[in-house]
Amino acid sequence: MYKITLIPGDGVGPEVIQALLYILEAVDLKLDYTMACAGNACFQDTGSTIPDETILKAKRSDATLFGAVTTVPGQKSAIITLRKELDLYANIRPVKSYLGTNCLYNDLDLVIVRENTEGLYSGIEEYTSDGATALRVITNDASEKICKFAFEYAEKNDRKKVTAIHKANVLKKTDGIFKDAFYRISNDFPKIHSEDKYVDAAAMFLITKPDNFDVIVTTNLFGDILSDEGAGLVGGLGMVPSANIGDNNALFEPVHGSAPDITGLRISNPSAMILSAVMMMDHLGETSEARKLENALLDVLNERKFLTPDLGGSSKTMEMAEEIRSKLI
Structure with missing residues (x-):
């Protein structure tokens, strides 16, 4: 029995979580x-975007499934807070x-590994007489940790x-630390080829020569931007899952946001949420059930009979979910 914390959030978050839970009823796993x-x-209900109780539940779980949230200017980011806590x-x-x-x-299969706790997302900002400043925090420890994770993942x-x-070449000190850490760690993995690229060149090559990439490791903001660019290569944000991994906890979420423009229309693509659950199962060691769930989704995508509008179909979210579930029964 696995203890799973569910955070549906708002926007389309509750819709894709509902679809996923319906599908998971047909999976041979005991989930609490x-x-x-x-x-x-x-x-609006509690006065907090991320109550302490939510953080505690996530810490006590084997994994957390996160839908999507709307972040209003001035409010604390729920997902960034969870990642840090x-x-x-x-x-x-x-x-x-x-x-x-x-x-x-049609043949892309690359992975972006993004440092998740610092960089420009450290949240250290202040207003000045001329505008505002933000502090970009890059440390040796975090850089080495994420680079080691990337090489171990590749291995x-x-x-x-x-x-x-x-x-x-421009951020000589902060990215200098990151680059140096990368090559220090690479020495421990001689069988894996290591290279580095400037982010602007990488953004171009991701479109023109994406098959040249295998595992990408980068800092927080660059990883956020490049992964959305990568999503555009493979059918959009509705097709890209993500995992947030630490030494003691793990959280899985679709890359897409709360999508207020389609909230309530019940046409959100559940694929990224489903693939996030596939990543969760792999993380828990349930690889057989992970492949069954992934293959059920692939069958529906290939048949093209029950797809949401962003995939070129006219189905509702739950109609697509029902078809995926039928492949598992």
Whole structure:
């Protein structure tokens, strides 16, 4: 029995969580769910975007499934707070082509490993007489930790190359620390090819020569931007899952946000949420059930009969979920 904290959030978050839970009823796993709140809707009810109770539930769980939240200016970010409180220092975002989707490339299979706790997302900002400043925090410890994670991930998953993305030619001190840490760690993994690229060049090559990448490791903001760019190569944000991994906890979420423009229309694509659950199962060691769930989704995508509008279909979220579930029964 696995203890799973569910944080539906708001926007389309509750819709994709509902679809996932319906599908997971047909999976041969015993999951004990605990509900928790976060986001703007939670703020309206409790006065906090991320109550202490939610953080405690996540800490006590084997894994957390997170839908999506709306972050209003001036409010504390629920997801960034969770990442910091649970020390989820590694964010894994696969960029993978699936047949039946609107991919620009049909054979992509790369992974972006993003440092998750510092950089410009440290939240250290202040107003000045001329505007505002933000502090970009890059430490040796966090840089070494994320680079080691990336190389270990590559080794475990039989990947051949790790590419560090930075801007050390301009950000000489902060990205200099990150680049130096990368090459120090690379010495411990001689069988894996290591290289580095400037982030602007990498952004171009991700579109023009994406097959040159295997595992990308980078800092917080660069990873956020590049992973959304990668999503555009494989059918959009509705197709990209993510995992937030720490030494003691793990949280899984779709890359897409709360999508207020389609909230309530019941047409949100559940694929990224489902693939996030696949990543959760792999993390828990339930690889057989993970492959069954992933293959059920692939069957539906390939058949192209029950797809949401962003995938070129006309189905509702739960109609697509019902078809995926039928593949598991």
